Amino acid sequence: MSTKPKVVIVGGGFGGLWAAKALANEAVDVTLIDRKNHHVFQPLLYQVATAVLSPGEIATPIRRILHYARNIEVILGEVTGFDAANKKVRLEDGAEISFDYLIVAAGARHAYFGHDEWEVSAPGLKTIEDAVEIRRRVLLAFELAEREAYLKGSHEPLNFVVVGGGPTGVELAGAIAGIARQALAKDFKAIDTKKARVVLFEGSDRVLGTFAKELSDSAKTQLEDLGVEVKLNSFVTDIAPGKVKVGEEWIECDVVLWATGVAASPIGKQLGAETDKAGRVLVEPDLSVPGHKNIFVIGDMASLKQENGEPVPGVSPAAMQMGAATASNILADTKAKNRKNFRYVDKGTMATIGRSKAIVDIQGFHFKGFIAWMMWLFLHVFFLIGFRNRIIVMLEWFWAYLTRERSARLITGDAEELRNALAFLEPAESEPIKETPSEKAKAKVSVK
Amino acid sequence: MSTKPKVVIVGGGFGGLWAAKALANEAVDVTLIDRKNHHVFQPLLYQVATAVLSPGEIATPIRRILHYARNIEVILGEVTGFDAANKKVRLEDGAEISFDYLIVAAGARHAYFGHDEWEVSAPGLKTIEDAVEIRRRVLLAFELAEREAYLKGSHEPLNFVVVGGGPTGVELAGAIAGIARQALAKDFKAIDTKKARVVLFEGSDRVLGTFAKELSDSAKTQLEDLGVEVKLNSFVTDIAPGKVKVGEEWIECDVVLWATGVAASPIGKQLGAETDKAGRVLVEPDLSVPGHKNIFVIGDMASLKQENGEPVPGVSPAAMQMGAATASNILADTKAKNRKNFRYVDKGTMATIGRSKAIVDIQGFHFKGFIAWMMWLFLHVFFLIGFRNRIIVMLEWFWAYLTRERSARLITGDAEELRNALAFLEPAESEPIKETPSEKAKAKVSVK
Numbered sequence: 001m002s003t004k005p006k007v008v009i010v011g012g013g014f015g016g017l018w019a020a021k022a023l024a025n026e027a028v029d030v031t032l033i034d035r036k037n038h039h040v041f042q043p044l045l046y047q048v049a050t051a052v053l054s055p056g057e058i059a060t061p062i063r064r065i066l067h068y069a070r071n072i073e074v075i076l077g078e079v080t081g082f083d084a085a086n087k088k089v090r091l092e093d094g095a096e097i098s099f100d101y102l103i104v105a106a107g108a109r110h111a112y113f114g115h116d117e118w119e120v121s122a123p124g125l126k127t128i129e130d131a132v133e134i135r136r137r138v139l140l141a142f143e144l145a146e147r148e149a150y151l152k153g154s155h156e157p158l159n160f161v162v163v164g165g166g167p168t169g170v171e172l173a174g175a176i177a178g179i180a181r182q183a184l185a186k187d188f189k190a191i192d193t194k195k196a197r198v199v200l201f202e203g204s205d206r207v208l209g210t211f212a213k214e215l216s217d218s219a220k221t222q223l224e225d226l227g228v229e230v231k232l233n234s235f236v237t238d239i240a241p242g243k244v245k246v247g248e249e250w251i252e253c254d255v256v257l258w259a260t261g262v263a264a265s266p267i268g269k270q271l272g273a274e275t276d277k278a279g280r281v282l283v284e285p286d287l288s289v290p291g292h293k294n295i296f297v298i299g300d301m302a303s304l305k306q307e308n309g310e311p312v313p314g315v316s317p318a319a320m321q322m323g324a325a326t327a328s329n330i331l332a333d334t335k336a337k338n339r340k341n342f343r344y345v346d347k348g349t350m351a352t353i354g355r356s357k358a359i360v361d362i363q364g365f366h367f368k369g370f371i372a373w374m375m376w377l378f379l380h381v382f383f384l385i386g387f388r389n390r391i392i393v394m395l396e397w398f399w400a401y402l403t404r405e406r407s408a409r410l411i412t413g414d415a416e417e418l419r420n421a422l423a424f425l426e427p428a429e430s431e432p433i434k435e436t437p438s439e440k441a442k443a444k445v446s447v448k
Numbered sequence: 449m450s451t452k453p454k455v456v457i458v459g460g461g462f463g464g465l466w467a468a469k470a471l472a473n474e475a476v477d478v479t480l481i482d483r484k485n486h487h488v489f490q491p492l493l494y495q496v497a498t499a500v501l502s503p504g505e506i507a508t509p510i511r512r513i514l515h516y517a518r519n520i521e522v523i524l525g526e527v528t529g530f531d532a533a534n535k536k537v538r539l540e541d542g543a544e545i546s547f548d549y550l551i552v553a554a555g556a557r558h559a560y561f562g563h564d565e566w567e568v569s570a571p572g573l574k575t576i577e578d579a580v581e582i583r584r585r586v587l588l589a590f591e592l593a594e595r596e597a598y599l600k601g602s603h604e605p606l607n608f609v610v611v612g613g614g615p616t617g618v619e620l621a622g623a624i625a626g627i628a629r630q631a632l633a634k635d636f637k638a639i640d641t642k643k644a645r646v647v648l649f650e651g652s653d654r655v656l657g658t659f660a661k662e663l664s665d666s667a668k669t670q671l672e673d674l675g676v677e678v679k680l681n682s683f684v685t686d687i688a689p690g691k692v693k694v695g696e697e698w699i700e701c702d703v704v705l706w707a708t709g710v711a712a713s714p715i716g717k718q719l720g721a722e723t724d725k726a727g728r729v730l731v732e733p734d735l736s737v738p739g740h741k742n743i744f745v746i747g748d749m750a751s752l753k754q755e756n757g758e759p760v761p762g763v764s765p766a767a768m769q770m771g772a773a774t775a776s777n778i779l780a781d782t783k784a785k786n787r788k789n790f791r792y793v794d795k796g797t798m799a800t801i802g803r804s805k806a807i808v809d810i811q812g813f814h815f816k817g818f819i820a821w822m823m824w825l826f827l828h829v830f831f832l833i834g835f836r837n838r839i840i841v842m843l844e845w846f847w848a849y850l851t852r853e854r855s856a857r858l859i860t861g862d863a864e865e866l867r868n869a870l871a872f873l874e875p876a877e878s879e880p881i882k883e884t885p886s887e888k889a890k891a892k893v894s895v896k
Binding site: 031036038054055056057059061063064076077097128140144146151187188392395399405408409411412413 | 479484486502503505507512515521522524525545576577580592594598599634636638836837844855856858859861
């Protein structure tokens with residue numbers, strides 16, 4: 001019989017994984033449970049969605065990352081409930097796992113402000129599956145326009161809409177503009193991919209609103225340089241297949257991406273603690289759940305005010321720091337030492353916009369454009385997990401930079417999905433773009 | 449109005465793509481139609497199925513490959529019928545495309561000898577989607593065994609079954625044995641992945657039966673060195689979820705993979721020509737369809753006897769040669785020259801079995817083991833499409849060789865799919881493997 005305390009971690013994102021790393025080969029037994037077998041490096045997920053990187057380049061099996069830790073077991077499973085009194089978590093098939101300490105780090109998903117029916121038309125970006133679906137829709141839109149132009153001699157305008165001007169929305173809008181203007185332009189012959197519109201709708205009066213005003217303004221300019229139309233103070237009020245409503249106006253579009261609104265994992269509610277509007281658990285200063293010193297909630301699931309009254313932001317460095325701090329506090333318990341309250345250390349924030357375009361804020365020092373972009377690239381390769389992934393991602397970026405190509409331009413899915421896509425994307429009524437066909441293009445159409 | 453003849457190519461596999469390349473920038477207008485947006489380098493597909501490579505590393509957008517050709521248009525679509533009299537092909541939505549010349553190169557899929565219901569339990573390997581599904585099943589089987597051992601202290605034996613001892617079956621069996629014995633061993637703590645059985649069933653009396661007897665025998669020995677159980681003269685007579693019937697005996701298994709039986713694309717039948725048992729069109733010596741000098745069928749869809757009476761084999765070099773030969777004949781027509789009959793040039797055959805294991809036959813010169821494997825690696829990198837893919841694949845192989853790891857170990861699919869998998873793979877009744885748990889493992893189980 002082991003007398004070591006048993007720590008159960010729910011979730012292998014930044015919070016759970018950093019907690020596990022800090023507990024590796026310490027005097028505790030650890031079980032990490034995740035619904036997926038892989039940790040996703042979320043900051044680069046938009047590059048999978050926009051065909052720069054392959055899924056395998058930013059996702060690593062959790063048990064591979066932790067295989068050096070003799071005291072950590074990784075289990076594939078979905079936690080569906082807790083029994084705090086008897087110190088057990090319950091899996092989807094009813095199996096139970098006991099714990100002495102519990103760290104809940106199940107993250108967040110995008111929320112649709114009570115309109116879950118919008119998700120079908122406007123997917124968000126949180127998982128590898130989301131990224132592959134977005135990639136499919138974006139690439140398919142170009143393919144269907146090409147086909148239409150080839151068969152009919154003209155095609156409906158290509159419109160991409162991104163809802164939300166936070167980091168994900170800005171990255172997606174910038175990357176799609178890059179695809180349309182650079183990566184695809186040479187490969188399509190019946191359409192001019194450069195004419196595709198990319199529109200970013202943001203409800204507030206600036207993009208990347210958590211940054212200083214000066215950097216927000218720069219980000220907007222950099223986006224516009226890439227060809228993105230940035231519409232501020234624009235609320236999306238309804239979404240239906242092939243169109244979004246902004247204010248009172250319906251706008252036709254081929255692809256809508258949802259990059260606003262976050263809701264913490266619903267399992268937070270099952271802990272019986274108070275939650276905020278976004279479903280985050282209001283935690284104690286040591287990140288424990290009120291009334292349960294042995295249960296911690298961290299990362300995007302936790303709501304905690306810093307000393308300056310500001311909430312700890314829902315960013316990956318905060319989740320990593322929370323994971324490490326919680327591990328320290330559990331180890332402190334086992335050594336009968338005092339716990340420390342969590343304190344978020346802001347080492348700087350950055351957001352990328354596109355090729356040679358980014359903004360960085362380090363302790364009030366502002367960087368924009370190419371230099372900020374290089375800082376962003378360097379830091380993201382540095383933090384990426386796994387030596388092999390770093391090498392491959394650097395190669396992919398170098399290649400993409402040199403050639404302006406995208407290397408992971410796969411549309412996957414079965415034939416039925418393709419037919420559904422054809423039906424779904426069947427263009428609504430609007431003014432077709434008349435291409436000015438070259439002699440060659442004319443020839444093709446006339447042969448038909 | 450163009451007076452150039454219009455060539456329509458159906459399918460962007462080796463046959464269709466090589467035909468298109470040979471017609472690039474010649475005095476014809478070409479339209480290539482494929483259901484997918486990407487060409488798949490089929491010889492490396494099993495490496496995606498076994499987590500060595502990512503899909504994006506062996507698949508390239510067809511329009512990217514052909515973008516240098518001013519006279520080639522690539523269209524995403526599914527050809528569902530032909531109107532030979534009026535020289536039109538019909539797409540899935542009823543749209544029609546005219547041609548002067550038609551090259552049908554839609555390939556083949558695996559066939560289940562009239563038991564299509566087996567496909568759910570025993571997927572085959574022809575597309576990227578197939579490969580990702582196989583990867584999911586193989587990796588999931590290990591994850592579920594680990595979970596079972598963790599929760600219950602023991603687990604059902606892990607059995608992988610491959611049906612068919614041709615190249616694909618041998619590659620899959622060898623690669624799965626490699627995963628179990630090398631790549632995963634360190635990452636799983638509650639189970640011993642090395643105890644997983646990999647069984648290859650082959651109906652004839654040897655594997656890789658198209659090779660010389662000596663090489664077949666070597667291949668069997670090399671497979672057994674990797675830990676694969678090779679069962680010759682063994683016919684699979686039935687398949688149901690979680691089990692296969694061999695002769696009269698049902699055998700429990702976690703994953704069954706289907707690597708035998710090929711059927712040409714069903715659209716061949718719509719040409720109105722005679723087909724063989726596998727649905728291949730019996731073509732004229734110039735690969736045209738009897739009675740239609742302007743319609744060609746090539747690659748895995750064509751059935752043609754060589755001068756020695758042997759059929760042209762269904763391998764990628766034959767498809768490439770047929771594509772190039774057909775393009776030549778069409779160009780000969782346009783220049784009022786004579787067509788040439790197709791003649792397959794066998795430059796040698798090779799099959800890989802696993803790490804440092806392969807067989808090669810070049811004009812009767814036989815190579816086995818490491819040297820054959822190096823030849824296989826070199827040739828496959830050389831033929832892989834795209835400079836970037838070559839670099840990345842070489843890097844991946846070098847990394848895998850050094851570390852014995854697999855870098856694309858992702859299980860993707862939504863939570864519902866995971867639950868279905870849990871239900872599907874729910875172990876049947878058989879003797880559980882009793883692990884000899886280490887002190888640590890015991891401790892974990894007792895805490896539970």
